[in-house]
Amino acid sequence: AQKITQTQPGMFVQEKEAVTLDCTYDTSDQSYGLFWYKQPSSGEMIFLIYQGSYDEQNATEGRYSLNFQKARKSANLVISASQLGDSAMYFCAMREGIRRSGGYQKVTFGIGTKLQVIP
Amino acid sequence: EAQVTQNPRYLITVTGKKLTVTCSQNMNHEYMSWYRQDPGLGLRQIYYSMNVEVTDKGDVPEGYKVSRKEKRNFPLILESPSPNQTSLYFCASSFRPALHNTGELFFGEGSRLTVL
Numbered sequence: 001a002q003k004i005t006q007t008q009p010g011m012f013v014q015e016k017e018a019v020t021l022d023c024t025y026d027t028s029d030q031s032y033g034l035f036w037y038k039q040p041s042s043g044e045m046i047f048l049i050y051q052g053s054y055d056e057q058n059a060t061e062g063r064y065s066l067n068f069q070k071a072r073k074s075a076n077l078v079i080s081a082s083q084l085g086d087s088a089m090y091f092c093a094m095r096e097g098i099r100r101s102g103g104y105q106k107v108t109f110g111i112g113t114k115l116q117v118i119p
Numbered sequence: 120e121a122q123v124t125q126n127p128r129y130l131i132t133v134t135g136k137k138l139t140v141t142c143s144q145n146m147n148h149e150y151m152s153w154y155r156q157d158p159g160l161g162l163r164q165i166y167y168s169m170n171v172e173v174t175d176k177g178d179v180p181e182g183y184k185v186s187r188k189e190k191r192n193f194p195l196i197l198e199s200p201s202p203n204q205t206s207l208y209f210c211a212s213s214f215r216p217a218l219h220n221t222g223e224l225f226f227g228e229g230s231r232l233t234v235l
Contacts, residue, residue, distance in 0.1 A: 004161075006161075033221060033222060035221075035223065035224070037224075037226075043207070043228070043229050044226065044228055044229070045209065045211075045224075045226035045229075047223050047224070047225075050221040050223060052221070091161060091162065093162075093224075095222055106164075107152065107164065107211075107224060108164070108178075109154070109161045109162040109163075110161055111159060111160060111161035112161050
């Protein structure tokens with residue numbers, strides 16, 4: 001089974017609108033972390049936001065928020081007030097076994113969602 | 120400046136000619152890892168290291184070797200490159216995740232390798 005599933009290969013959003021990028025995950029660990037990274041056309045990987053499995057509140061970082069639904073194993077990224085500079089590839093990732101000794105080595109990425117912001 | 124540095128950034132080589140992609144970090148991170156990125160496949164982990172002299176295979180280790188003799192360096196070695204290793208390679212590092220540390224991965228700028 002896929003550890004990280006991103007089902008939207010491409011998305012369009014109007015500038016200034018909000019957009020949700022979907023991510024579901026699969027793990028049997030109790031302690032894990034979920035990340036979102038942005039990759040613009042220039043190629044670098046930019047960390048956006050983190051959610052720990054024990055965090056009770058959804059993470060927020062500026063215009064980014066993570067809609068964490070633990071029972072459904074989903075960690076969707078919400079970008080509010082989209083900007084042209086948000087056009088990029090977005091990757092969801094999971095780090096498993098955080099509290100297990102030596103168990104933090106696995107960081108699995110999804111295949112990404114390409115977001116295009118329309119003026 | 121905190122950074123992960125990869126070299127070379129771009130390389131064109133021929134089948135069978137051994138090459139090494141270097142990776143160095145200045146953040147005293149315990150964990151280092153190599154990924155390859157291919158269209159439609161996302162990032163796939165090749166090898167990782169949890170500390171000096173401790174390395175293990177990721178999801179796609181075939182055709183690659185690594186070593187971790189110093190904490191800051193984690194080179195990726197292609198002993199006999201083949202065209203299917205043409206890809207964009209990323210090195211990444213992090214602290215060990217803890218209560219107040221997310222274990223966020225810091226990435227290098229990527230190395231684009233073409234094997235003819």
